[in-house]
Amino acid sequence: MCTRCGCQKQAKDAPAPAYAERLAATESIDHPGSASGAMSRRRAVAGTAGLGAGAVLLAACGSSDSGSSSQTLTENDGRPAQPTDMAAAADVPVGGVIQANKDGVTAMITQPVEGTFHAFSSVCTHQGCQLNAQKEQTISCPCHASVFSLEDGSVQGGPAETPLPEFTVEVKDGRIWVS
Numbered sequence: 001m002c003t004r005c006g007c008q009k010q011a012k013d014a015p016a017p018a019y020a021e022r023l024a025a026t027e028s029i030d031h032p033g034s035a036s037g038a039m040s041r042r043r044a045v046a047g048t049a050g051l052g053a054g055a056v057l058l059a060a061c062g063s064s065d066s067g068s069s070s071q072t073l074t075e076n077d078g079r080p081a082q083p084t085d086m087a088a089a090a091d092v093p094v095g096g097v098i099q100a101n102k103d104g105v106t107a108m109i110t111q112p113v114e115g116t117f118h119a120f121s122s123v124c125t126h127q128g129c130q131l132n133a134q135k136e137q138t139i140s141c142p143c144h145a146s147v148f149s150l151e152d153g154s155v156q157g158g159p160a161e162t163p164l165p166e167f168t169v170e171v172k173d174g175r176i177w178v179s
Helices: 019-028 041-060 069-075
Strands: 084-088 096-102 105-113 116-121 132-134 138-140 155-157 169-172 175-178
Touching: 084 096, 084 105, 096 132, 105 175, 116 169, 116 175
Parallel strands: none
Antiparallel strands: 084 175, 096 105, 105 116, 132 138, 169 175
């Protein structure tokens, strides 16, 4: 019996050849409806599936400098066109981060030490995913696990290679203004 497709090309009363001999024999068997030496459907499907999976993996974990998306991110980092009141200073934990949204602007606002505030783009510099404020302690990307510093937006881990763009922060009357 052919081990590749299960057809009955080998005589039923013939002794079973060793594995290597069976494998070699199945490579040379002419199956009904196929040309000699033609690729089997199973191999064609498996090869195509393997190529597709490889392409998806390469696209998902591409380098930040391999495409034009990183240029777009630095040119359009989400910076507000004018100073915007984003949050109350009291809402940002010391040693932590919040994600603030106001008037179409989203910023990661940090307070690494008491009284010192920073605001960063909320767009990951790796491939443009929206960042998260994880448990108010880290800035991280849910897409590919890049992690950024609360102090300066530098890359702390993951595939991102470029720090987050920093916005200008001003504290007025207990409110954080970002521009």
